[in-house]
Amino acid sequence: MRRLLLPIAAFAVLAQQPAEESKPAPAAEQRLSGTVEFGYRVLSGVGGDFQTYRSVVNLGEGPKLFSLDASWDDPKGRLFDKLDLRMNSWGGDPYNTARFEAGRARAWRFTADYRNIQYFNFLPSFADPTIERGVLLNQRALDSYRRATDLELVALPGRRITPYAAYSRNSSRGHGITTFVLDANEFPVPHMLRDHSDNVRGGVRLEWPRWQLHLEGGGITWHIDQQVYTFAERNFGNVLQPVLGQTLFLDRGNQSLDVRGSSRFARGSFRLHPADWAELAGQFQFSQPDSKTRYAQNNSGNFVNFTLLRFYSAELVSAEARARQPHTSASFAAELRPLQRVRIVESWMTDRLHDAGAALLTDRLLAGEQLLDARTASAAERLVLNYNQQEISLMVDVARGFTLRGGHRYVWGDAETPAPLILLPGAQPKPELRRHVALAGGSLVAGRRLRVTADLEASPGDRSYFRTSLHRYQRGKVRARYQILPSLLVSANFHVLNNQNPTAGIGYDFLSRQNSLGLQWTPGGGKWISLLGEYTRYTLRSDLTWRDPATLRSELSKYRDNGHAGTGWLEVGLPGRGSVQPRIHLGGSLVAASGTRPARFYQPFGRLAVPFGRRGQWYGEWRWHALTQPFYLYEGFRNHQFVTGLRLTM
Amino acid sequence: MFRSLRTANKAHTTHTPPPQTRGLFPRGPRPVLASAAAVFLFAWTGPSGAQKPAQPGYAGSEICAACHEDLVKAFRKNPHQQAEAHGAWQGKACEACHGPGAKHAESGAATDIQNPAKLAAARSEKICLECHGSQPALRARAHGAHSRSQVSCVACHRIHGAVAELTLKAPGVVNRQCSSCHQAEWADFLRPHTHRLREGAMSCTDCHDPHGSSRPRSMQIVSANEPGCFRCHADKRGPFPFEHPPVRLEGCQACHEPHGSRNPRMLVRAEVRFLCLECHSNIGSKPALGGIPPALHDLQSPRYRNCTICHSKIHGSFVSRGLTR
Numbered sequence: 001m002r003r004l005l006l007p008i009a010a011f012a013v014l015a016q017q018p019a020e021e022s023k024p025a026p027a028a029e030q031r032l033s034g035t036v037e038f039g040y041r042v043l044s045g046v047g048g049d050f051q052t053y054r055s056v057v058n059l060g061e062g063p064k065l066f067s068l069d070a071s072w073d074d075p076k077g078r079l080f081d082k083l084d085l086r087m088n089s090w091g092g093d094p095y096n097t098a099r100f101e102a103g104r105a106r107a108w109r110f111t112a113d114y115r116n117i118q119y120f121n122f123l124p125s126f127a128d129p130t131i132e133r134g135v136l137l138n139q140r141a142l143d144s145y146r147r148a149t150d151l152e153l154v155a156l157p158g159r160r161i162t163p164y165a166a167y168s169r170n171s172s173r174g175h176g177i178t179t180f181v182l183d184a185n186e187f188p189v190p191h192m193l194r195d196h197s198d199n200v201r202g203g204v205r206l207e208w209p210r211w212q213l214h215l216e217g218g219g220i221t222w223h224i225d226q227q228v229y230t231f232a233e234r235n236f237g238n239v240l241q242p243v244l245g246q247t248l249f250l251d252r253g254n255q256s257l258d259v260r261g262s263s264r265f266a267r268g269s270f271r272l273h274p275a276d277w278a279e280l281a282g283q284f285q286f287s288q289p290d291s292k293t294r295y296a297q298n299n300s301g302n303f304v305n306f307t308l309l310r311f312y313s314a315e316l317v318s319a320e321a322r323a324r325q326p327h328t329s330a331s332f333a334a335e336l337r338p339l340q341r342v343r344i345v346e347s348w349m350t351d352r353l354h355d356a357g358a359a360l361l362t363d364r365l366l367a368g369e370q371l372l373d374a375r376t377a378s379a380a381e382r383l384v385l386n387y388n389q390q391e392i393s394l395m396v397d398v399a400r401g402f403t404l405r406g407g408h409r410y411v412w413g414d415a416e417t418p419a420p421l422i423l424l425p426g427a428q429p430k431p432e433l434r435r436h437v438a439l440a441g442g443s444l445v446a447g448r449r450l451r452v453t454a455d456l457e458a459s460p461g462d463r464s465y466f467r468t469s470l471h472r473y474q475r476g477k478v479r480a481r482y483q484i485l486p487s488l489l490v491s492a493n494f495h496v497l498n499n500q501n502p503t504a505g506i507g508y509d510f511l512s513r514q515n516s517l518g519l520q521w522t523p524g525g526g527k528w529i530s531l532l533g534e535y536t537r538y539t540l541r542s543d544l545t546w547r548d549p550a551t552l553r554s555e556l557s558k559y560r561d562n563g564h565a566g567t568g569w570l571e572v573g574l575p576g577r578g579s580v581q582p583r584i585h586l587g588g589s590l591v592a593a594s595g596t597r598p599a600r601f602y603q604p605f606g607r608l609a610v611p612f613g614r615r616g617q618w619y620g621e622w623r624w625h626a627l628t629q630p631f632y633l634y635e636g637f638r639n640h641q642f643v644t645g646l647r648l649t650m
Numbered sequence: 651m652f653r654s655l656r657t658a659n660k661a662h663t664t665h666t667p668p669p670q671t672r673g674l675f676p677r678g679p680r681p682v683l684a685s686a687a688a689v690f691l692f693a694w695t696g697p698s699g700a701q702k703p704a705q706p707g708y709a710g711s712e713i714c715a716a717c718h719e720d721l722v723k724a725f726r727k728n729p730h731q732q733a734e735a736h737g738a739w740q741g742k743a744c745e746a747c748h749g750p751g752a753k754h755a756e757s758g759a760a761t762d763i764q765n766p767a768k769l770a771a772a773r774s775e776k777i778c779l780e781c782h783g784s785q786p787a788l789r790a791r792a793h794g795a796h797s798r799s800q801v802s803c804v805a806c807h808r809i810h811g812a813v814a815e816l817t818l819k820a821p822g823v824v825n826r827q828c829s830s831c832h833q834a835e836w837a838d839f840l841r842p843h844t845h846r847l848r849e850g851a852m853s854c855t856d857c858h859d860p861h862g863s864s865r866p867r868s869m870q871i872v873s874a875n876e877p878g879c880f881r882c883h884a885d886k887r888g889p890f891p892f893e894h895p896p897v898r899l900e901g902c903q904a905c906h907e908p909h910g911s912r913n914p915r916m917l918v919r920a921e922v923r924f925l926c927l928e929c930h931s932n933i934g935s936k937p938a939l940g941g942i943p944p945a946l947h948d949l950q951s952p953r954y955r956n957c958t959i960c961h962s963k964i965h966g967s968f969v970s971r972g973l974t975r
Contacts (some may be wrong), residue, residue, distance in 0.1 A: 033727075055914075056842045056843065067850075069814075069820070071813070073727060075735075086820060088821075088850050088851070089849070089850065089851070095846050095849050095850070095851030097821070097850070097851055099819070099820075105732040105735070105736065106732060106736050106737075115851065117846065117851055117852075117882070121914070121915070123914045125914070126914040126915070126922075126956070127922070127956040127958060127959050128952075128956070129951075129952040129953040129955065129956070129959060130952075131952065132952050139959050140956075140958055140959065140962065146882060148881070148882060158732065158736075158737075158781075170881070170882070170884045172884070172885060178962050179959055179960060179962060181960045181962070181974040181975060186953075186959060186960055193885075195884065195885045197884045197887075199873060207783065209780075212783050216874075218873070218874075220873055222884065222887070224885055238953050238959075239953070255975060257968060257969070257975075259968055261887075261889075263873065265873050265874035265875070266874065267874045267875070271783055273783070279792075281790070281791070281792060283790065283864065285871070285874040285875035286874060286875070287873055287874040287875055287876065289887065289888065289889050290889070291888065291889050291890070291891075291968070293891070293968040293969060295968065295969045295975075297975070319969045321891045321968050321969050322891065323888065323889040323890055323891040323968075324889060325888065325889035327874075327875055327876075328875075329864070329874075329875040331790060331793065331864035333790070333791075333792030333793060334792075335792055337772075343772060345792050345797075345798070347792050347793050347864075349793070349864040351875070353898060355888070355889050355890075355893055355898070357889065357890060357891025357892060357893070358891060359891045359892070359968075359969055361969065379891075379892075379971055380891075381891060381892055381893070381971070383893045383895060383898060385898055385899055391793075393798060395798075395800075397770060400770075401770070403770075403771075403800050405798060415895070415899055415939075417895040417899075417939055418892070418893070418895070418971075419941075431938075431939050441798065441799065443771075443799055443800040445771075445800070447768065448767070448768070453799045453800070453801070455795070455798075455799065464938070465895075465896075465899050465900065465938070465939050466896060466899070466900060466904070466929050466938055466939055466940065467928060467929055467931070467932070467938045467940065468904070468928055468929060469900065479831055479832075481830075481831070491830070491831075491833060493831075493832070493833045493834045495834050503938075505932075505933065506938065514834040514837075515834070516833040516834045516837060518833050534833055534836075534837065536833065536834055536837035538834075538837070544928050545931070546924070546927045546928055546931035547927070547931040547933055547942060548949060549927070549930075549942060549943040549944065549945055549947040549949070550945050550946075550947065550948045550949065550950075552933065552945075557924050557927070557928055559918075559919055559920070559924070561912070563912075565837040565838075565840045565841075567837075567840065589840050590840075591840045591841055591842075591912070593841075593912050596919075596920045597912055597913060597920035599841075599842065599912040601840070601841065601842045601912075627842055
């Protein structure tokens with residue numbers, strides 16, 4: 001036994017390559033390198049709706065660190081030979097990111113990544129039933145921050161056995177507006193939300209010339225804490241008219257949702273290269289999240305219960321719930337090259353998710369101090385999803401740089417879903433998914449100048465889950481790039497998706513086209529002038545029958561989205577002295593869309609950059625943001641921004 | 651049949667590494683380590699190049715530097731530089747990718763050396779995978795659209811470019827690289843309601859795995875097999891006792907345009923009621939999931955025009971079957 005344990009213990013220690021055996025790399029000429037860009041932003045003030053500005057742009061005034069990108073290289077370093085730090089948008093901007101990397105080649109590598117993204121959404125037109133009374137109140141508004149931190153430590157990177165460990169934390173905190181939903185009325189109230197999850201994982205990667213194996217295991221815990229509360233004043237909600245002769249109102253209300261969950265997960269994957277003409281790869285993944293919920297609610301005011309047809313003044317609700325979701329996935333792929341110009345790729349995957357949940361709810365209604373009704377109800381639901389996909393592709397190198405591809409994909413699955421709240425006869429089918437898809441494509445590469453790829457797929461449609469799912473469809477994508485001159489590159493994209501579901505009662509007709517053209521012109525390496533431009537024309541048409549729930553009459557839902565989108569960038573070098581050459585940048589982007597929700601969104605900008613010395617540059621920038629929506633004129637904004645800053649190269 | 655083809659195909663596969671021990675146990679007989687390896691690695695390791703006899707024709711990086719001084723100088727900051735200092739390609743890092751260069755060094759002819767950027771995608775990829783095959787991202791390469799469309803590693807990773815263009819970790823660099831081909835997708839991010847890619851807070855690879863994924867659209871996977879969306883939208887993860895089936899069956903894009911939309915919340919329809927009712931209109935249209943709302947939902951009333959005013963837990967609820975709390 002000792003003979004076995006000793007080598008294992010010595011394994012990690014001796015895995016390090018002795019220092020004297022490694023040939024030191026030539027010393028870098030410069031250890032510290034990178035750029036830093038900082039400055040000050042001034043806003044002109046926002047014309048139009050400030051809340052919409054915050055929902056769409058949300059940039060503020062003040063001193064900013066726009067970017068920092070620094071590297072420290074020390075090939076002879078004993079502890080580390082490289083440090084990297086990258087930061088973006090610090091100083092009160094709504095999106096802050098930072099990334100730090102350190103390591104020593106073939107010994108260790110540490111990565112830390114941090115992001116803080118603010119999510120503000122208060123669009124007056126959205127979720128606002130009071131707008132016809134002149135009240136602009138988005139009843140689903142949010143002002144929250146989400147922070148994500150990822151840490152990873154890899155030991156012995158680049159060696160045959162590479163263990164690693166990682167930790168991620170994701171958290172959110174914020175507040176907003178939501179509704180306190182009761183029978184016959186809903187009351188907009190403040191909302192506080194907080195959640196975080198901690199993910200720990202570790203694994204090992206094994207690499208040998210003919211095979212590689214990756215094993216990982218880990219676990220997550222999470223906690224969701226949401227509170228709904230009311231202010232002191234009486235809240236009449238969205239229904240001002242009397243219901244059954246009485247006005248409904250909420251005097252006081254609280255909801256508290258406390259969810260704790262955990263999951264263990266494991267995954268393994270391999271790649272096997274048994275012969276020069278064959279490669280096999282596979283993955284297996286398993287997770288089993290489990291959540292436990294405690295919910296409490298109390299509210300007082302004047303309410304109605306439609307089941308009892310009685311008014312009540314207070315309600316106490318408590319609930320406990322639990323859900324478990326074992327989830328198994330696996331995939332396998334084989335790539336064979338039986339002939340010099342022929343490649344066959346066979347792939348298969350399956351994804352099986354079974355969700356089972358149950359809740360126990362106790363509800364007590366009081367009229368004054370008298371108990372009106374007390375109920376305890378339980379509910380259990382299951383959601384089962386079994387998804388499978390098999391695909392085979394044949395690729396033939398017809399000529400040098402020219403490859404044609406053909407294949408077939410079969411997608412099948414079944415599901416078990418909770419019954420709808422209102423079960424009409426024949427309305428709860430056994431949902432199934434069946435789809436045969438023909439695949440075709442090709443690529444043409446002529447040196448480095450021309451590249452064209454095409455992807456086509458089509459399915460005759462069989463069975464799909466939803467009325468808007470892919471059914472009988474054809475999809476095509478063509479991408480082309482052509483370097484006409486060393487200084488001139490043009491590119492083009494063509495996308496089309498045509499999806500039909502002619503089943504009686506559905507009549508879905510969807511057509512989307514998106515065509516783009518791009519140009520890059522940099523004569524003389526862009527010393528005096530360079531021009532970049534992209535233009536996209538897109539159209540979308542969707543027609544689908546639906547039923548008005550009040551009348552059950554069949555209607556046609558039409559959605560149209562036709563637009564032009566473009567970006568441009570012109571850079572002109574001005575006469576200067578030596579390497580000090582001022583440059584002017586002009587450009588911006590625009591979207592002009594018509595159809596169901598016309599909108600115009602302009603973001604032009606201009607910039608003057610003046611270098612000083614060999615490593616410095618001053619710049620001044622103007623930017624304009626403008627959103628106009630003809631159907632929602634109260635939801636537009638205009639804003640000028642001015643930035644002055646320095647960019648220093650280390 | 652394949653035995654003979656294997657020989658035929660050898661000319662199209664990559665060269666074998668030069669005869670030096672590779673990996674953890676660099677040199678010298680070490681019985682202890684050998685037995686440890688035997689314990690850990692009971693599986694077949696295959697005939698690695700390390701055991702093969704010397705391959706002629708390698709020149710060494712110093713010979714390369716004589717003509718390609720600028721490239722070799724720039725290469726000192728390249729992560730691949732570690733191949734020059736350690737392991738099987740010590741002193742021959744250039745030839746790890748470009749193949750034996752002695753003939754090219756003598757003749758100076760470009761035809762006497764291979765350039766992975768000009769090779770067919772399948773051959774070029776193979777060179778990279780010789781060393782990078784263990785990257786977890788590459789497991790699902792065969793499922794990926796890039797592999798199918800003959801887009802090789804060097805189409806995105808600029809080996810001799812700046813380090814940022816090789817490693818592709820900075821969001822701005824990643825987005826620039828992706829958008830150079832995926833222009834139409836990039837144009838979607840010009841719309842008012844988008845994920846924050848243009849601001850540099852996110853990159854395409856936060857959601858998509860360009861190396862391939864077993865999920866549709868090469869979507870990223872987190873925590874073993876959860877959709878990549880839950881990496882940031884962790885509060886939508888569940889599991890909910892009361893699920894909204896499309897979230898699991900069709901994914902977020904059943905209702906959202908994740909690249910950008912002119913509609914609030916990146917929805918695929920301008921008004922929420924139509925988005926919901928296009929599925930929840932299921933009379934006489936089986937087989938399809940969806941049911942139908944009760945008749946009290948009078949769409950003439952502003953109260954019922956945005957279903958999520960009441961059904962606020964539309965992604966799934968922990969306590970309410972009607973997704974109201």
